[in-house]
Amino acid sequence: MVSDPILRAEDVWVRVTPRGATEPVAVVRGASFSIPRGSQTCVVGESGSGKTILMRSILGISSARSGVTGGQAWFQPGGASQARAVLGPSGRRRRRPLARLRKGWAGYVFQHPQEALDPFRTVGAQVLDSVRVARGGESREAQQAKMLEWLDAVRLPDPRGVARLHPHELSGGMAQRAAIATALGTEPEFLVADEPTTGLDWSVRREIVELLGALCRERGMTLVLISHDFQVVERMAERVIVMYRGELLEDGPRKRFFPGPGRHPYTAELQTRVRDLEEGRAGTGQGAIVAPERTEGCRFVHRCPQVVHACKTGMPPDVVVNNGHRVRCHVVHRKDA
Numbered sequence: 001m002v003s004d005p006i007l008r009a010e011d012v013w014v015r016v017t018p019r020g021a022t023e024p025v026a027v028v029r030g031a032s033f034s035i036p037r038g039s040q041t042c043v044v045g046e047s048g049s050g051k052t053i054l055m056r057s058i059l060g061i062s063s064a065r066s067g068v069t070g071g072q073a074w075f076q077p078g079g080a081s082q083a084r085a086v087l088g089p090s091g092r093r094r095r096r097p098l099a100r101l102r103k104g105w106a107g108y109v110f111q112h113p114q115e116a117l118d119p120f121r122t123v124g125a126q127v128l129d130s131v132r133v134a135r136g137g138e139s140r141e142a143q144q145a146k147m148l149e150w151l152d153a154v155r156l157p158d159p160r161g162v163a164r165l166h167p168h169e170l171s172g173g174m175a176q177r178a179a180i181a182t183a184l185g186t187e188p189e190f191l192v193a194d195e196p197t198t199g200l201d202w203s204v205r206r207e208i209v210e211l212l213g214a215l216c217r218e219r220g221m222t223l224v225l226i227s228h229d230f231q232v233v234e235r236m237a238e239r240v241i242v243m244y245r246g247e248l249l250e251d252g253p254r255k256r257f258f259p260g261p262g263r264h265p266y267t268a269e270l271q272t273r274v275r276d277l278e279e280g281r282a283g284t285g286q287g288a289i290v291a292p293e294r295t296e297g298c299r300f301v302h303r304c305p306q307v308v309h310a311c312k313t314g315m316p317p318d319v320v321v322n323n324g325h326r327v328r329c330h331v332v333h334r335k336d337a
C-alpha cells in the first residue's frame with residue numbers, strides 16, 4: 001500500500017485497433033498501481049510492453065486508434081478526500097484530455113522533443129503559452145520574465161537568445177531542455193517523462209535525467225520516468241514499476257529491486273540483459289525476443305527459467321510479498337510463504 005498517492009489506478013484496460021484490423025487487441029491488461037506524492041517512480045519494461053500507452057491513456061493523450069475500455073483512475077491533489085476521477089467508472093475519459101494537461105495538473109515530456117515543439121514557432125513563444133496557463137492573471141512582463149526563468153531553470157545558456165530561436169536551430173539536448181521548459185511552464189504537480197533521453201549522447205542523457213530529478217525535487221513535483229536505462233533507475237527511482245506485455249508484473253520500492261532477492265524473474269532477466277548490452281555481451285535490442293500469445297497461465301512462461309506446473313495453468317495472482325512490494329509470480333510467492 002502506498003500512503004498518500006497522488007495518482008491511483010485500478011484495473012485499467014487499454015485496447016488498440018491496429019491499422020488494417022477490425023478487432024481491437026488489449027495492450028494494457030488490468031493495470032493497478034499508485035504513485036506516491038512527490039516521489040520519483042520509474043516504469044521499465046521492454047519495447048512494446050505498454051509503458052507509454054498506459055501513462056498516455058491515463059492522461060488522456062493517446063491516439064484515436066486506442067481507447068481505455070475498463071478501469072478507473074483518480075488524481076488526488078490534496079489527498080484521498082479531493083480525489084478527482086480522470087477515468088470514468090467504465091474507463092471513459094472524464095474531461096477533454098489536452099485541456100486537462102494544460103490546466104496544469106500534469107505535464108508530459110515526450111520521447112522526441114519534436115512531438116512537443118511546434119517547428120514554426122519560437123521556443124520563447126511556446127514556453128510563454130505554457131506560462132499563460134499557470135499565470136494568466138499576471139502582466140505580460142511578468143509572464144515574459146517567468147518564461148526566461150524556465151529557460152534558465154532547464155539550464156539553457158543565454159535564455160534570451162534561445163527564446164528567439166526555432167526548434168530546428170537547437171541541438172537535440174537543447175531541444176529536449178526546451179521541451180521540458182514547455183512541460184514545466186504550466187507548473188504541473190505531476191510530470192511524466194517518457195524516455196526523454198532517446199537519441200541523445202551519453203553525457204547529455206545523464207544531464208537531462210539529473211536535471212529532471214532536480215527540478216522535480218526542488219518544486220515538490222511527482223515524477224514518473226519511463227526508461228530502459230537501469231543505471232538511471234538505480235540512481236534516481238524511489239519506486240519501480242515493471243511491465244511486460246501489457247501487464248504490471250512487479251511494483252515496489254527500489255531497494256527491493258537492487259540486488260533484489262524476491263524479484264520477479266522477468267525483472268531479473270531485464271537487468272541481466274541490460275547489463276550484457278552495456279558490457280557488449282549481447283547483440284539484441286530491447287524487446288527483440290518475441291513470445292507467442294497466451295491466453296492462460298503466466299505470460300512470461302516461454303522465457304522464464306523457474307517455471308512450475310502452476311505457471312502453465314493459472315495466471316499468477318498479484319500479491320504483496322513485502323511492505324509495499326507487489327509481485328505477480330507463483331514461485332516468488334511460494335518462496336515468500
Ligand SMILES: Nc1ncnc2c1ncn2[C@@H]1O[C@H](COP(=O)(O)OP(=O)(O)OP(=O)(O)O)[C@@H](O)[C@H]1O
Nearest residue numbers: 016017018027046047048049050051052053063065
Ligand atoms: N496507436 C497505436 N495503434 C496501434 N497499436 C499501438 C498504438 N500505440 C501502441 N500500440 C501498441 O501497443 C503496445 C504497447 O505500446 P507502447 O508504445 O505503449 O509500448 P512501450 O512499452 O512504450 O514501448 P517502447 O519502449 O518501445 O516505447 C505495442 O504493441 C504497440 O504496438
Ligand code: SF4
Nearest residue numbers: 298301304311329330
Ligand atoms: S509465474 Fe511461473 S512462469 Fe511466470 S514468472 Fe513466475 S515462475 Fe516464471
Ligand SMILES: [Mg+2]
Nearest residue numbers: 051052053194
Ligand atoms: Mg514507449
